[in-house]
Amino acid sequence: MDSVKKLFFPIGGGANFEERIYGALVVAKYLNAHIKFIASQMDLGLVYDMQMVMKGGAVFNAFKDTMLAELDDERQKNQDIFESLCKKADIKISDKNIANEATAEFETKQGVRSKVVEFESKFCDLLVVACPPNGDITATFEAAVMKSGKSSIVIPRALKEFKTDDILIAWSGTINVSRAVTQAMFLLKQAKRVHVISTSKYLSVAPNAKENLLEYLAFHGVNATFEEVVPTNTPGEALLNNAVKGNFDMVIASSSGENGLKEMSLGGTTKYFLQNTKIPVFM
Structure with a gap:
């Protein structure tokens, strides 16, 4: 590409x-x-600094040689x-x-x-x-x-296949997810299916977000669908559930929420998602 x-x-x-x-x-x-x-x-x-402090010696030289050999190996x-x-x-x-x-x-x-x-x-x-x-x-x-x-x-820490035919956008209106969507446009334009999910919490304060986002994507020839989803009590679970249920190849999400990297879009912490996902995330 x-x-x-x-x-x-x-x-x-x-x-x-x-x-x-x-x-x-x-x-x-x-x-x-x-x-x-x-x-x-x-x-x-650091090794040579230690040598200066210890003033060399046979024991130190043996330690140094062993460590250098291990690093080379x-x-x-x-x-x-x-x-x-x-x-x-x-x-x-x-x-x-x-x-x-x-x-x-x-x-x-x-x-x-x-x-x-x-x-x-x-x-x-x-x-x-x-x-x-x-x-x-x-x-x-x-x-x-x-x-x-x-x-x-x-x-994921073990990935055998990678493709981007089906992409899920987790839209939360943050600066980072907005940037991620734009920077992933080269993938979105070649995808066969693009679906957007968001929550009522966000849509209640941004009622035109759905129309604006779909229009923006359409300008790039991306025909996307949109769905409002309900978060679960476990942060990050709703995002993963929707990604798995929809059989998506990739998720586009924000790398941070209100509390920095500790949060991901849809209002949850990254830990659950990163610990359980088998799906790559563009952020």
């Missing part, structure tokens, strides 16, 4: 390393884009996994964009992971981010989604 040339995927901690890498590759393949993976390791400067293991998964996904490994072909690269940086991600994530068109473990917002996830200035496709 011509509007997206470069994706960025930050590798956070936790399990599902291979599944997360493969899921991001699947997205890159679908979008026919280049994707850069960034992993982070301890800043080696980890880098090589990650690189081998990356290359194997690229082959599986039929994606060429390259640090350059190749016209009409999905490509990928893997790099390991030194430093605090969230700081590395916050910096590196600014140099792409779109982020691909894995749901954090157990739905709990991590520093890496927050750095990518909230501090990059970019839109994100948040994928």
